Amino acid sequence: MKVVEEEQQVVVMEGPWSPVDVIRDIVDEGSQEDPFYVMDLGEVVARFREWKELMPRVEPFYAVKCNDDKLMVSTLAALGAGFDCASKAEIQLVTSLGVGPDRIIFANPAKPASHIRYASAAGVTTMTFDSETELMKIKQYMPHAQLVVRIRCDAASAQCPLGIKFGCDPVAEAPRLLKIAAVIGLNVVGVSFHVGSGAQEMGVYARAIQYARTLFDTGDAAGHTMYLLDIGGGFPGNSGTSIREVSQVINAALEAQFPSRSVRVIAEPGRYFAAAAYTLAAMVHATRQLPAREGESAEEAHTMYFINDGVYGSFNCVLYDHQQVHAEPLEESSERPQQCSIWGPSCDALDCVLPAYSLPPQRTGNWLVFKDMGAYTIPVASPFNGFPTPKVRAVLDKHLWTMLEDLWPLTGAHFSFGRIPQTPPPSPDPDSDGASPSSPLSPAGPAPHHAVFVECALK
Incomplete structure (x- = not known):
């Protein structure tokens, strides 16, 4: 994982705009020759709000591997998200932004010993496993860990299947691992699964949650205190997609299998927040x-x-x-x-x-x-x-910047003001509310509009 050391700039917009408008303005300046991204932070905020509305029981723990852009991680941290980290470097990135260890799950079932030791020193105690050898390693380096057994339950169709690498069989293997953990004195607190990145089948979540219910009972019988369910990722993220359908499946399965609110439910969305x-x-x-x-x-x-x-x-x-x-x-x-x-x-x-x-x-x-x-572009480039590799030019509506500025680690020294050429706005539609189609949280306002750029840098 690359940790970007440069300060990242946020351009705060006022009036209607779209990422393509911003690209056109940057190109029209005449000095841009290298490729670049325009990041719409309003899209991240809108998706976070959608998630909380459609799945209020499920806490999003952003999968850092999907896009470790510091501004993306900082924004989600400011909004209150948790984080799925897979390595020492990802834990370092997230904790450097002031995120507490209780908001991190070390969700890599096969971890290097040095990374386990680092997680322990950082106070990150919740981690996944799917094999007996991983249990023995954790017993040696972090016996106080709060463990989550990862089971395999693959979607019939997924953009990137993950079960071929991670996840134990929920019937043949997982009960045995729960018993071994109890015998050697390790504490298993929950069950996790990942149906596959970019899953195309919705019903798989219901099947996996039913497996988890059975394993909660098995774990309790073995002497564990089971309270955490991690439903993984696989949620769509491209423009025009929605989690409404899958949220209905998940909510119904949770009510059927885990009606008690004493069970904490988290998920590991990545492309859902990052792609669009x-x-x-x-x-x-x-x-x-x-x-x-x-x-x-x-x-x-x-x-x-x-x-x-x-x-x-x-x-x-x-x-x-x-x-x-x-x-x-x-x-x-x-x-x-x-x-x-x-x-x-x-x-x-x-x-x-x-x-x-x-x-x-x-x-x-x-x-x-x-x-x-x-999704899965910047960290791998x-x-x-x-x-x-392309630089990121981040943009944000002014009213969202006002909401977030006190949550980000910013001071007055990080702000400066500037202006670039403005593309003439389209003729107003009498039936439109004036919001930007690419940023559903953009406020309406009377014409004429102009773009105001406020540049700020994260610490």
């Missing part, structure tokens, strides 16, 4: 025209577009997270879309972002926009071949 909050801008720096091959029509001619970010950078998500990315030209065009492919900047032929796509003709210097790029 980040929009990537990448520049076309070279083109190559490939003529139609023998036997093909002239319409099958193909253009290769080379952009300044690729699969070794932000688009590692194409290889490792199985994402389907979509490119949109920053500037509208009336020209007919043509067959093309989009390639990253490195000298590796594997560095292909989109092998078959359709875009209006693009020229060197044009910019492409990729939405929903916040590398400067392979010497190409820089």
Whole structure:
């Protein structure tokens, strides 16, 4: 995990705007050549509020591995979220922001001994396990741990299945592990599962919660005090998706299996908070025209577009997270879309972002926009071949900044004021409330609007 040492800037907006508007303003300044992200902090706040509304019993413990951008983690910490950490470095990041150890679960079932010792020193006592050898290791290095047995219950379809690596069988293995833990004097306090990242099946949560109910009874019978249920991740995060359907399944299963409010329920959402909050801008720096091959029509001619970010950078998500990315030209065009492919900047032929796509003709210097790029991109990106990883330009509505400024670790010295060119706002819609479509918490207000940029840096 990369820990970014640079101070991150937040640009506070007033009036209607969208991340694409911000990208256009930055590009129009004329000095931007490297790829960059625009992070809409309002999207994170809106999703946190949606979560609390739809699943009030379930505490979100953000999966830091999804996106360890310090501003993302700080914002969720300010809102009161907990954190799913998988390593010493992630625990360091979260605790450095003032998050107490009771808001952290060390949710890696196979942990290096040195990381267990660090967690113990930091006061992080809640951790997962799924094997007998892990129990013996914990007994040696952290016998006072509050343990959570991770079981396997896979969704029928998931973007990234996880059960092939983690989770013991809830029927054949988990009861035995609960008994072993009791014999060697370890305290198991709960059950966890992860149905798979980007799960496409909703009913799997009900099955897993039913398994957990049985194991709570088994644990209590073995002498453990069971009070924690961790329902993992798998929640959708792209624009236009919702957790409403899955929340109904989870809420009903919790009421059926765990009606007592003495059981604490947490979850490990990652892409739910991160994906839609980040929009990537990448520049076309070279083109190559490939003529139609023998036997093909002239319409099958193909253009290769080379952009300044690729699969070794932000688009590692194409290889490792199985994402389907979509490119949109920053500037509208009336020209007919043509067959093309989009390639990253490195000298590796594997560095292909989109092998078959359709875009209006693009020229060197044009910019492409990729939405929903916040999940499993930034933490995995590398400067392979010497190409820089994109910087993050964070933006936030003024009324949300007013709400959060006292919660972030900020002082007056972190603020400065500036202004950049403003794209003319669209004509007002008499039926509209004036809110930005990309930020559902944006306030309505009378025209004309202008953008006010207040820059602040996290400690």
